[in-house]
Amino acid sequence: MKIIKYSxxxxxxxxYDFDVIQTLNCGQIFRFVIDGNSAKVYSTDKFAYIxxxxxxxxxxxxxxEYFYNxxxxxxxxxKIKDELRKDEFLKSxxxxxxxxxxxxxxxxxxxxxxxxxxxxNIKRIxxxxxxxxQHFGKYMGSYYAFPTLNELKKVTIQQFKQAGLGYRAExxxxxxxxxxxxxxxxxxxxxxxxxxxxxxxxxxxxEKVANCIMLFGLGVKDVFPVDTWINKVYNDLTxxxxxxxxxxxxxxxxxxxxxxxxxxxxxxxxYRDNKINAKIK
DNA sequence: GCCCAGGGATGCG
DNA sequence: CGCATCCATGGG
Numbered sequence: 512m513k514i515i516k517y518s519x520x521x522x523x524x525x526x527y528d529f530d531v532i533q534t535l536n537c538g539q540i541f542r543f544v545i546d547g548n549s550a551k552v553y554s555t556d557k558f559a560y561i562x563x564x565x566x567x568x569x570x571x572x573x574x575x576e577y578f579y580n581x582x583x584x585x586x587x588x589x590k591i592k593d594e595l596r597k598d599e600f601l602k603s604x605x606x607x608x609x610x611x612x613x614x615x616x617x618x619x620x621x622x623x624x625x626x627x628x629x630x631x632n633i634k635r636i637x638x639x640x641x642x643x644x645q646h647f648g649k650y651m652g653s654y655y656a657f658p659t660l661n662e663l664k665k666v667t668i669q670q671f672k673q674a675g676l677g678y679r680a681e682x683x684x685x686x687x688x689x690x691x692x693x694x695x696x697x698x699x700x701x702x703x704x705x706x707x708x709x710x711x712x713x714x715x716x717x718e719k720v721a722n723c724i725m726l727f728g729l730g731v732k733d734v735f736p737v738d739t740w741i742n743k744v745y746n747d748l749t750x751x752x753x754x755x756x757x758x759x760x761x762x763x764x765x766x767x768x769x770x771x772x773x774x775x776x777x778x779x780x781x782y783r784d785n786k787i788n789a790k791i792k
Numbered sequence: 793g794c795c796c797a798g799g800g801a802t803g804c805g
Numbered sequence: 806c807g808c809a810t811c812c813a814t815g816g817g
Binding site for chain 2: 538539625626628629630631632633634635636678679682714715716717718719720723736737738739740741756779783
């Protein structure tokens with residue numbers, strides 16, 4: 512895989528470790544549109560237009576550095592996958608999602624997005640986020656930016672309900688007001704335990720959502736978010752029937768250590784995509 | 793009508 | 806602590 516940065520695009524030839532559709536569809540990002548062999552991807556107020564074929568991927572954007580980091584292009588995923596393929600549980604999942612990359616998204620956008628994701632499905636999550644962008648975000652000429660914190664601070668609980676947040680509307684209102692006093696960038700330099708503790712203090716953020724925020728928004732890779740699918744994976748692999756997500760999180764984090772975030776994403780995509788039903792419920 | 797979706801808050805022991 | 810119950814909403 513060869514990556515070349517130009518002033519207005521990134522060109523990746525022989526993209527063995529990057530499949531755009533897999534990376535977009537594996538549940539870590541909600542603002543994108545796939546159309547045949549092209550895709551539009553949005554983050555904060557930024558935009559990238561991506562095209563691809565079997566030989567190369569082109570990422571067209573006004574902010575090359577942002578999307579270079581966004582798609583984690585400085586990291587060698589072959590090494591990660593070789594290591595994870597040694598795990599008998601993971602081998603088929605890694606092969607299935609071998610083009611997944613962990614996206615480095617905006618911390619603030621990820622906090623808001625994953626509060627919405629709790630006990631929700633992807634389609635509704637996408638619709639709610641798009642509603643927030645279109646009603647409260649800045650118009651960028653051909654699309655709407657993700658609303659800034661100042662823009663969201665003015666949104667009422669009723670308006671959050673109109674966005675389809677349901678019972679999460681009040682949690683969102685509380686958290687948005689509170690985030691006004693928080694230096695999100697400073698959070699990235701703090702210890703993992705401190706980050707986790709802070710995130711849990713936000714309304715609407717529990718252990719799973721906190722781990723997603725750390726993985727997709729703070730660049731912390733040694734976390735293992737456990738949702739309903741990972742719960743199924745765990746029960747399937749260990750021949751158990753538990754719903755104790757704290758226990759599952761501890762065991763899987765201990766098993767995959769520094770590569771927990773990657774392992775989790777391969778598992779999630781493989782099981783959800785194949786709708787493998789395990790014993791839970 | 794029930795169950796599920798990238799779960800969390802609350803209250804009770 | 807652990808555990809049960811409730812929580813909007815749309816799709817299957």
